[in-house]
Amino acid sequence: MTHSSYDDQVEREIRAAAAHLGRRRFLTVTGAAAALAFATNLPGTAQAASSTYDAARIADNPFTLGVASGDPRSDSVVLWTRLAPRPFEVGGGLPRKKVQVRWEVAHDERFRRVVRRGTTSAYAEFNHTVHVEPAGLEPGRTYYFRFRTGKWISEVGRTRTAPAAQARVSDLSFGLVSCQAYHDGYFTAYRHLADEDLDAVFHLGDYLYEYAVNSVGGARNYTDRTLPEVFNRETVKLEDYRLRYALYKTDPDLKAAHAAHPFIVTWDDHETENNYADDTPENDVPPAEFLIRRAAAYRAYWENQPLRAPQRPNGPDMRLYRRLQYGRLAQFDILDTRQYRSDQAYGDGWQVPGPESTDPSRTITGAEQERWLIDGWRRSKAVWNVVPQQVTFAERRSTDKPGYKLSMDSWDGYPASRERVLAGAESAGVDNLVVLTGDVHVHYAFDIKRDFAKPDSRTVGVEFVTTSVASGKDGVEKPDNWxxxxxxxxxxxxxxxxxxxxxxxLDGEQARADYKTVPYITRPGAPIQTVASYATEAGNPGLHQV
Structure with a gap:
């Protein structure tokens, strides 16, 4: 069976299941619904492809999408790659058979001191992606890794484990990125990010965009290549999302950043569809129909990111929120504010707040994730409690006049949810709260007020918002509404x-954000500059310019 006919068969099966099941948890009801969970053709099931393809027959370099690592722990880190000798084709140019892949981890980039090695399978059912979780590594240490299959050797990746849970860490450094619309310009910022000395990179959402990319790459305006027609459509099916990741991951600047640093990722909306909320899509598609799309998007997301096995999705559900510890210095609670949220009030744009948006039952995290976050703070012994997440947490009024509007897609559209989180931080004794955010395609630095309606109320934390890598094209230093x-x-x-x-x-005394920008992205090669730096002191929340 060809890749195309296989995907068509899966599509027919899941649509047949959805036609008979109309409620949210429909995928657990019948055997037919298991097809929606993509479980009938996964490794370890009777229907999975079991034969092995001889890697010696791979004639072209299969490591076209580079290597990546992520979710560092003190004794392990996820290693990722995908075999795709022809990445812009369905199936990547490989048959529907598993391929054996060898991996190595070493202290040095020439692999003279290999500390871990092994063999794993790149399954066709996972689009020949590889997720390896080597154990027994040393805490807080830099490692180098690579993959082999047949006669081919991947490029070398560099990664770093987290410090031991009880380690006294002097300082940590991280990159914050988000929103990389391929069709809006070059990923130049990633080339500079690759040269930074970082412990890890937080990707805060919109790793890809579902919108069509034309033959010249949109604003990239290619003159030396023509992109295939398969990209010139919105992503809806599993095949579409997989191909879109292939397009993004062939970008040399993104590949360089992944090879240089471990990534800690969370999604926002565009990895699936603009401004969706739980099982409610942007348009009038029925929820059961939308969840088919969401299942495809979540499956492709996990396949193409350096995520651990517990994050592997089950149909349209995926447990992405998780906690990482970096010694006694920092605890990171990575949130998912998209999968469990109430539908946006008054639509998903900027609206005057009212009874619908201020309803105390509304949530942006879901009740279970909210409890998990606050319970984690109660147990935390870290100096800094850091929350990497997607949408702007602090209040943003459109004007200082009556009748101001707020973004219904951000935490402003869920003020009761924000109040519960801030009250939870207060009751847990969180002194140094730092929220990390993407989404809005601009740099912001906020003080988090205990009551935003009272500017002189207590400052209880800070929020650092990173601008986009590419979304919004070149941008301007001072937007019209500044x-x-x-x-x-x-x-x-x-x-x-x-x-x-x-x-x-982060160190024992302060958290500091250096805001960096490039002057243009609609052509390659832009330089980088630090345009501002802001810091907050440990035990004394509130931003000051450095």
Missing amino acids: DRYMKANPHLRFYNGKRGYVALT
């Missing part, structure tokens, strides 16, 4: 609309 926003939101300390990333440094 004066209005700065006046309406006195807790907003910094605002810049260019593309780039944030370099975050």
Whole structure:
């Protein structure tokens, strides 16, 4: 069976299941619904392809999408690659058979001191992606890794484990990135990020966009290549999402960043569909129909990110929120504010707040994740409690006049949810709260107020918002609404609309964000500059310019 006919068969099966099941948990009801969970053709099941393809027959380099690592623990890190000698074809140019892949981890990039090695299978059912979790590594140490299959050897990746849970860590450094619309420009910021000295990179959502990419790559305006027609459509099916990841991961700047640093990822909306909320899509598609799309998107996301086995999705469900410990210095609670949220109030744009948006039953995290977050804070012994997540947490009023509007897609559209989280942080005794955010295609620095309606209320934390890597094209340093926003939101300390990333440094005394931008992305080769730096002191929340 060809890849195309196989995917068509899966599509028919899951649509047949959805036609008979109309409620949220429909995938657990019948044997037919198991097809929606993509469980009937996964490794370890009777229907899975069991034969092995001879890797010696792979004639072209299969490591076209590079290597990656992620989710560091003190004794392990996830290693990732995908075999795809022809990445812009369905199936990547390989048959529907598993391929044996060898992996190595070493202290040195020439692999003279190999510390771990093994063999794993790249299953066709997972689009020949590989997720390896080598154990027994040393805490807080840099390692190098690579993969082999047949006569081919991948490029070398560099990664780093987290410090031991009880280690006294002097400082940590991280990159913050988000929103990389391929069709809006080059990923130049990633080339500079690859040269940074970082412990890890937090990707805060919108790793890809579901929108069509034309033959010249949109704003990239290629003159030396033509992209296949398969990209010039919106991603809806599993095949579409897989191909879109292939397009993004062939970008040399993104490949360089993944090879240089471990990534800790979370999604926002565009990895599936713009502004969806739980099982409610952007348009009028029935929820059961949308969950078929969500299952495809979540499956492709896990396949193409350096995520651990517990994050592997079950149909349209995927447990992405998780906790990482970096010694006694920092605890990271990575959130998912998309999968469990109530539908946006008054639509998903900017609206005047009212009874619908302020309803105390509304949630952006879901009750279970909210309890998990607050319970984790109660047990935390870390100096810094850091929350990497997707959408703006601090209040953003459109104007300082009556009738101001708020974004219904951000935490402003879920103020009761935000209040419960802030009350939970207060009851847990969190002194140094830092929220990390993407989504909005601009750099922001916020003080988090205990009561945003009272500018002189207590500052209980800070929020660092990173601009986009590419979304929004070149951007401008001072957006048109700059004066209005700065006046309406006195807790907003910094605002810049260019593309780039944030370099975050934590130590025992302060958390510091260096805001970096490039002057353009609609052509390659832009330089990088630090346009502002803001810090908050441990035990004394509130931003000051450095």
